[in-house]
Amino acid sequence: MKACIFDLDGTLTNTLESMTYSVNLTLKEMGLSQITKDQCRMFVGNGARVLIEESLKVSGDPKASRIEEGMKIYGRIFDQNCIYHVTLYEGIPEMLKALKDRGIHLAVLSNKPDRQTVKVVKEIFGDNIFDYAQGQKDGIRRKPEPDGVWYLMEQMQVSKEECLYIGDSEVDAATGKNAGLKTIGVLWGFRDRKTLETAGADHLIERPEELLQFV
Template sequence: MKKAVIFDLDGTLANTIESLTYCGNRALQKFGLPSFTQEDYKYFVGDGSAVLVRRALTKAGDAELTHYDEVYEEYCRLFAKDCMYQVRPYDGIIPLLEELKKKGIRIAVLSNKPHENSVSVVETLFGKDYFDCIQGQKAGIPKKPDPAGVFKIEEYLGLAPEDFLYVGDTSVDMRTGKNAGLFTVGVLWGFRDRKELEDNHADVIIEKPAELLEFL
């Protein structure tokens, strides 16, 4: 039986697409750049805020990223204030987490969202100390798909790779889990589709949170 589950945050535990779109578009608009849809932002996200801004600028026609510094600074300012805008857990997530805790399964979050924002979102949605470990993007720790964040969680919990499930909704998540030698679970309620998860070698793909319990 598995002893712990590592969850991605955006698109896996929480539907954050409205907050990302809201902050991203406001940052772009401030400098006279076009806005984008939530569907666009589902493909901008996944590799951290700096990459999100680069992808948005590229789609806006600023291929040379001449507006990068000012848009990124504004995005970070807005996101620090409004990272919880319309954010909510996906249906079925809270019952899943409660069941995992009843079974004595440790639960952790690994996100490319800045660490302070990751902690804020998780603790606002689920409560302080609900998760055993929260690991967001920090200086000195490479972002996903580098497995360094996974290794930090393993060390903190005192568990081995074979003790974990790794759960996420994007190619970045599947590659992170594979790079760390974990069993990967792709989810279809998030930001990306089945083909992306299959192409990145998810061990299993699930449509509803409760299905995760079958793989413990």
């Protein structure tokens, strides 16, 4: 194995608090009711637009008719607060170091907007861990489409057989499958075992260090 591509939210970092906080500041500015952390957990994974759309529907705008306004406000607020209370899951730094020590290329692919993805990765991990960090940007379809995975593989010059995809949601399981990669589902993130099994992840792991057996 020569490379690993990781999802970000719920896989490397616990960003639930930062996203719930930013969504609720957005809803407050729009005069709508707040969402809970559990609701936010279920709404994340498909990008910012789906997150805001689903949040609007449960907060007093059932048809999400104010989605454009919501996206504009959320974009501004989340850019200021994307590091708010973001923490690393236990064992992640050690696992990443072990992979680096083995000469494995590391990349992040998130459905979070590209600017904030790069910002979070740089802030939390510094410049020396990941070869590439990429979020949602124009011209590359968001996960579960395989475009982002293939683009990163091209940058790292690795084949499908030489690369693992690692994530915590049904979107990630589908992404890895669509890209033709062996896909590892992590059980410490935003979804449960049943969801990941149903979605077709090749393997499930309970602790970060378990990933090392696949490389």
